[in-house]
Amino acid sequence: xxxxxxxARHGHAEREAARRRVRANWLLSAPALAMLAFAASGxxxxxxxxxxxxxxxxxxxxWKFSGEGWFQVLFSRDIFxxxxxxxxxxxxxxxxxxxxxxxxxxxxLVLGFPTAYFIATRPREQRALWLFLVTIPFWTNLxxxxxxxxxxxxxxxxxxxxxxxxxxxxAPLQMMFTEGATLVxxxxxxxxxxxxxxxxxxxxxxxxxxxxxxxxxxTRLQVLRKVILPLVKPGVIxxxxxxxxxxxxxxxxPRLLGGGRNMMMGNFIELQFGxxxxxxxxxxxxxxxxxxxxxxxxxxxKNANKGGAGHG
Amino acid sequence: xxQSADVAVNVAGVSKIFGSGDxxxxxxxxxxxxxxQNEFFTLLGPSGCGKTTLxxxxxGFEHPTRGEIFLNGTDIAGLPPNKRPVNTVFQSYxxxxxxxxxxxxxFGLEMQGKPKxxxxxxxDAMLKxxxxxxxxxxxxxxxxxxxxxxxxxxxxxxxxxxxxLLDEPLSALDFKLRKEMQLELKRLQNETxxxxxxxTHDQEEALTMSDRIAVMRDGKILQVGGPREIYDxxxxxxxxxxxxxxxxxxxxxxxxxxxxxxxxxxAGGVEIAADLPEGAARSGAVTVVIxxxxxxxxxxxxxxxxGESALDARVEQMVYFGTDTHYHLRLGGDERFIARIQNxxxxxxxxxxxxxxxxxxxxxxxxxxxx
Numbered sequence: 001x002x003x004x005x006x007x008a009r010h011g012h013a014e015r016e017a018a019r020r021r022v023r024a025n026w027l028l029s030a031p032a033l034a035m036l037a038f039a040a041s042g043x044x045x046x047x048x049x050x051x052x053x054x055x056x057x058x059x060x061x062x063w064k065f066s067g068e069g070w071f072q073v074l075f076s077r078d079i080f081x082x083x084x085x086x087x088x089x090x091x092x093x094x095x096x097x098x099x100x101x102x103x104x105x106x107x108x109l110v111l112g113f114p115t116a117y118f119i120a121t122r123p124r125e126q127r128a129l130w131l132f133l134v135t136i137p138f139w140t141n142l143x144x145x146x147x148x149x150x151x152x153x154x155x156x157x158x159x160x161x162x163x164x165x166x167x168x169x170x171a172p173l174q175m176m177f178t179e180g181a182t183l184v185x186x187x188x189x190x191x192x193x194x195x196x197x198x199x200x201x202x203x204x205x206x207x208x209x210x211x212x213x214x215x216x217x218x219t220r221l222q223v224l225r226k227v228i229l230p231l232v233k234p235g236v237i238x239x240x241x242x243x244x245x246x247x248x249x250x251x252x253x254p255r256l257l258g259g260g261r262n263m264m265m266g267n268f269i270e271l272q273f274g275x276x277x278x279x280x281x282x283x284x285x286x287x288x289x290x291x292x293x294x295x296x297x298x299x300x301x302k303n304a305n306k307g308g309a310g311h312g
Numbered sequence: 313x314x315q316s317a318d319v320a321v322n323v324a325g326v327s328k329i330f331g332s333g334d335x336x337x338x339x340x341x342x343x344x345x346x347x348x349q350n351e352f353f354t355l356l357g358p359s360g361c362g363k364t365t366l367x368x369x370x371x372g373f374e375h376p377t378r379g380e381i382f383l384n385g386t387d388i389a390g391l392p393p394n395k396r397p398v399n400t401v402f403q404s405y406x407x408x409x410x411x412x413x414x415x416x417x418x419f420g421l422e423m424q425g426k427p428k429x430x431x432x433x434x435x436d437a438m439l440k441x442x443x444x445x446x447x448x449x450x451x452x453x454x455x456x457x458x459x460x461x462x463x464x465x466x467x468x469x470x471x472x473x474x475x476x477l478l479d480e481p482l483s484a485l486d487f488k489l490r491k492e493m494q495l496e497l498k499r500l501q502n503e504t505x506x507x508x509x510x511x512t513h514d515q516e517e518a519l520t521m522s523d524r525i526a527v528m529r530d531g532k533i534l535q536v537g538g539p540r541e542i543y544d545x546x547x548x549x550x551x552x553x554x555x556x557x558x559x560x561x562x563x564x565x566x567x568x569x570x571x572x573x574x575x576x577x578x579a580g581g582v583e584i585a586a587d588l589p590e591g592a593a594r595s596g597a598v599t600v601v602i603x604x605x606x607x608x609x610x611x612x613x614x615x616x617x618x619g620e621s622a623l624d625a626r627v628e629q630m631v632y633f634g635t636d637t638h639y640h641l642r643l644g645g646d647e648r649f650i651a652r653i654q655n656x657x658x659x660x661x662x663x664x665x666x667x668x669x670x671x672x673x674x675x676x677x678x679x680x681x682x683x
Contacts (some may be wrong), residue, residue, distance in 0.1 A: 211373055212406040214393040216420035217471065226419075230410040 002057050038231075044290070051283035059277045069280025073288055090268075097265040098292070100183055100254070101247035105194075107187040108243045109236065113196035115227075119195075122204035127203075141214045142189060149185050150176065153257075177259030185257040186247050193246075194239040201235025202228075237304050244300075245293055265289050320473070320507040321347040321370065321475055326379030326389075326533075328365050335594040339365040341531040342379070347475075348524075352501050354510045356518040357528035359618065360556070363511045366475050366528075371400045384474060394423070399468035399476045400662060401482070404524035405460045407452040413463050414439070414448040416475060420471040438466040441500065458489045465497075469504060478510045482517065494521050503562065515555040519543060527551045547589040547682050552601045559602045559649045565680075568594045573680055575600060577623070579643035586619040586678035593651075599681045604638065606677040610670040625665045627647060639663065 041053035051069045053061040076087040119130040137145060152158050153175040160172040175181055206230065213223040229236070258264070265270075265285065272282030347353045355363035368374045369381060372393035388396055399420065407416050417438050421431045439445045442462040447455055452463065452527075461481060468476055479496075482490045482596040496679055501508045512518055518525050518543045519539040524535045527550070535542060535551050546552035549560070563575040568571045568581065573588040575598070586600050616622040625641035634655075641649045651671055653662075663669045 094611070185425075206406065207403075208402055208404055208406040209408060211393070212402060212408070213419075213423075214373075215371060215400045216399075216467070217394045217423040218419075219394060219423075222423055226423075227408065 015269040018288050042286075047283040050286060053280050054280045055280050057277070059273070059279065061279050063249035069278070069284040072278070072281045073284050093263055093265060093268050094292075096179070096262065096287065097248055100179060100186065100264060101244050101250075103183050103193035104186040104190065104247040105240050106202060107183065108191050108194040109240065111187065112198055113236075115193050116198035116202050117285050119122065120205065121207070131199065132190050133197075134199075137189075138225055138248060143250055145189065146185060146253055149181075150173040150256060153181060153184075173304055176257065177261060180260065182262055182264070186250055189250075190246060197242060198232065198235045201232040201238075203308075205231050207270045219296045229304050233304065237301060240300070241297060245295070248293055249289060261294050265292045271308075318348050320349045320384060321350070321509070322380075322382040323347075323366070323370075324380045324382070326366075326369065326376045326381060328362075328369060328374060330376045330434045338531050338552075340369070340376075341560050343531070344379075345526055345533055345536060347507060348647060349395055350501075350507055352498070352508045352510065352521060354512060354518045354521045354522035355523045356512055356515060356525050356554075358513055358532075361442070361528040362531040363513075364479060364530050365512050365531075367400070367479055367509065368652060369590050370475070371398060371477055372396050397471075397474040398477060399473040400470060401464050401481045403481065405481075407460055407463055407466040407467070409452055412448065412519045413455065415443065415453060415659055416463055417466045419467060420646050421611045422611075423622075424471060434470055440464045441469070441503070442496075450632045457485060461485060461493060462496075463630045466499065469500070469506070472504075473506060475507045475509060479507060480512055481510075482512075484658055488577070490592075492515075497521060516518045519555070522551050527554065527599075529554075545589065545679050546588060546601060547592070549599065549601075549681050549683050552679075553680065555605050557650065557652070559604060559645055560681075561600050561602065561631070561649070561678075562597065563600050563680075564679070565593070565595050566655075571677065575680070577643075579645045579647040579649075580623050581644075582621055582623055584673075585619070585680055586680050588680045589678050589682060592680050592682045600678045601681060602649075602673060602678045604650045605636075606673045607649070607651040607671045608653065608673070609651075612670070616672045621675075622670050622672045623649070625669055625671055627663050627669060629666050630665055637662070639669075641669070 050061055051065065052065055052068040054064045054068070055165050056062050072087065073090065074087055075084050077084055078091075115134070116256070119127055119134070122130060122159075150157070154160070155172040155174065157175065159175070160169075163169045165170065209231065210223055211225055213227040218226060250264060250268045251270060254262060254264040269282050269285045270286065272278045276282070316652065318537075326340055327338065327571045329682075330337045332338055343362070343366065348460040355366060357363050360535065365579040369376055369389075372388070372391055376389050380387055383396065383398065388398075408419065411419065411569050414435050418431045418435045421434055424578055435448070436445070436556070439448055444459060444466065444675045447459060452460060457462070461484075464481065478655075481497075482493050485493060494517060496510070505532055510518075510597045519542075522539055524536060524538055525542050527542060528534065529550050535547050537545070542551065543555055546555065546558075552560070562578040563584075563586075566576055566577070567589060568574075571587050571588050571590075573594075574583060575586050576583050577676050579601075581636045584600075588594070592598070592644045609624055610616060623643055625643050627639055628642050631638040631640070632655075636652050639651045639653060641651060649671070
């Protein structure tokens with residue numbers, strides 16, 4: 001008889017300990033949770049509520065329910081005869097944002113992959129220095145870095161001056177205020193966010209596997225495709241997500257380098273809260289952007305994992 | 313060195329220097345060796361002796377600073393690993409974690425662009441060869457260390473390389489599995505007829521598996537020979553010391569006749585016959601080695617049989633090992649000698665600690681060292 005009772009008591013004590021551990025974990029994560037609730041969920045909730053209200057005449061909102069904000073995300077009414085049509089301008093901005101963000105992610109991947117590989121293949125004591133160099137741009141304000149890029153690419157900027165002086169071109173190249181400028185600028189700004197997770201994945205990569213690949217008759221390209229890429233895929237996914245999300249909502253870079261003509265979602269949303277005086281539309285656009293990001297992530301991660309990685 | 317059809321790999325005057333200036337490390341120093349077709353050849357030495365560097369030069373992961381490497385008559389020193397008909401079994405196995413057992417084994421063939429049906433067929437044959445048919449679809453993380461070892465072997469053998477390189481492949485296995493895999497490796501080498509070049513620091517492994525052994529130290533090959541030759545006729549102190557237990561005795565050469573010498577041992581002034589390796593001193597003071605198991609006890613009244621030599625000694629310590637006992641003896645002139653005597657119930661009276669004994673060893677049990 002003694003045996004089961006002991007066991008039961010033992011089991012009870014163990015459950016009690018587990019419960020205490022759970023409580024301690026909740027207590028430890030309480031500040032983070034409070035922060036999330038206050039700083040992330042709260043504003044989102046406010047946006048959600050605003051998107052269903054009526055715009056005030058001088059900005060702000062009027063506490064009266066309206067579906068107009070959501071309606072205007074995709075549709076527009078003619079000012080004179082009230083006919084409903086698709087809001088082409090909005091779709092163009094959506095599409096441009098998506099396109100530029102995908103291109104930015106790809107460009108950052110193409111530039112970041114060799115960089116991360118280079119760092120990961122340095123002797124261990126040198127790597128800290130290279131990683132440190134990668135993070136240097138973070139020391140300066142984004143705005144200032146963007147102005148620096150402008151200084152390089154504007155019509156009277158460094159690049160055009162050199163090319164003119166060399167006689168390669170007769171008239172300055174229009175680089176400012178183009179989608180290309182926005183793309184390059186964003187890829188530059190978010191490159192470290194790609195390099196760091198890629199490096200983390202490559203740091204864990206067992207380079208003996210690379211040697212095994214070469215030994216088994218794989219060319220350099222085959223080693224990259226068949227050995228390295230599948231193994232650093234988690235890093236590629238993480239880096240892509242880290243670059244894609246802020247790209248989609250980017251504000252400063254497209255504003256300064258793209259100019260007014262090449263507006264992206266972030267600028268468009270800002271417009272609604274500023275000159276547009278249409279807060280409900282701005283709020284609805286923000287939430288749309290959030291949903292697009294979430295959808296894109298789900299599709300991306302699902303597809304990325306389908307390749308049968310999942311090693312461990 | 314002469315090229316002949318019998319030579320699979322010919323390493324000619326190869327040096328490998330890592331780093332430069334103060335940090336220069338000479339991993340290989342003017343190494344030359346010829347490895348025969350279908351041979352189980354072992355590079356044996358302590359860590360840092362250059363054996364792994366030599367293997368990596370053969371695989372193509374490193375390139376020699378000086379010298380040439382011929383594979384079946386072709387200079388391959390400048391070729392990258394993927395252009396060499398040579399495969400490696402890595403110490404850590406280096407199996408691809410994102411691929412199944414079958415995909416791992418088929419990797420080399422696939423990279424060679426072999427048709428799918430042929431890859432499939434060879435993979436199945438290889439799985440059968442290493443007795444792993446049931447695990448084809450498993451991930452490499454789902455199989456045991458011994459099984460991973462077999463997959464690594466199958467993967468390296470699948471493209472049927474001209475030479476298989478094995479970098480301490482058994483060192484991660486436990487004792488019993490290691491014994492099993494030693495036999496397995498021998499079987500695979502016989503069945504495939506591929507030249508095996510095996511790197512190890514384990515002298516026992518080298519002795520049991522190899523057709524020939526090259527003993528290495530400090531980037532140099534000290535001696536090449538069959539296991540028996542390496543064990544019984546070590547030419548240098550390091551070789552004698554590294555492989556098995558041995559006794560070193562000081563002696564003086566009295567006379568030389570071909571590869572045999574008459575010596576007088578400093579201990580007790582006894583005259584013995586010993587083998588003289590090529591390049592050893594032919595007169596003066598030398599060191600001779602005698603393996604502990606070559607000695608046996610003489611009864612108090614026995615005279616040594618013809619041609620054998622006998623020494624007086626005193627038992628200082630006895631260590632029992634089950635099948636045999638090690639007697640730590642002190643000879644005249646303060647030299648020590650360990651005798652390994654098989655335990656035998658029929659032995660009239662085993663000596664005890666403190667006893668005076670006479671030991672004898674057969675003619676030419678002793679070998680003169682070059683250094």
